[in-house]
Amino acid sequence: MNSTKLRAGVLAAVILATGTFGLAGCAGDAGTTTGGSNSSNSESSESGSTSETSDVTADLETARQAIVDALAEDPSWKQVMLAGDVKQPTQKYGLLVMPFVKSEAAKRVTGTVDIADGKYVIEAESAETGETWQIDQDGNITQASE
Numbered sequence: 261m262n263s264t265k266l267r268a269g270v271l272a273a274v275i276l277a278t279g280t281f282g283l284a285g286c287a288g289d290a291g292t293t294t295g296g297s298n299s300s301n302s303e304s305s306e307s308g309s310t311s312e313t314s315d316v317t318a319d320l321e322t323a324r325q326a327i328v329d330a331l332a333e334d335p336s337w338k339q340v341m342l343a344g345d346v347k348q349p350t351q352k353y354g355l356l357v358m359p360f361v362k363s364e365a366a367k368r369v370t371g372t373v374d375i376a377d378g379k380y381v382i383e384a385e386s387a388e389t390g391e392t393w394q395i396d397q398d399g400n401i402t403q404a405s406e
Contacts, residue, residue, distance in 0.1 A: 327342075
């Protein structure tokens with residue numbers, strides 16, 4: 261009987277710990293998102309690469325940096341996938357998959373980036389305004405034309 265209570269207690273502790281880590285992970289993402297969107301305004305102002313400020317600037321710059329890092333290791337890649345389910349660069353399905361998690365500011369960010377002669381464009385759609393913004397290989401951010 262005591263061993264049954266002990267096992268039940270251990271199981272309850274494991275479930276509690278798992279839930280706590282899960283909530284902490286979600287809370288950590290929300291905190292990062294807020295900080296990222298605040299810093300994106302100042303970063304885009306300093307860079308001067310865009311005439312307007314976008315709430316998805318930080319997402320675009322982070323996605324571009326992931327592609328820059330991928331091409332620094334092997335410039336022969338023609339496609340690079342951005343995915344939130346990897347922690348480090350991984351090869352899957354004949355593609356290089358780079359870690360990337362979009363913020364809550366972005367409704368959508370390009371998942372597979374096509375690279376031709378070192379040139380590429382990454383798009384992000386603002387969750388707040390619905391506007392689509394682009395960043396190119398040089399870091400120039402512009403609003404996408406419809």
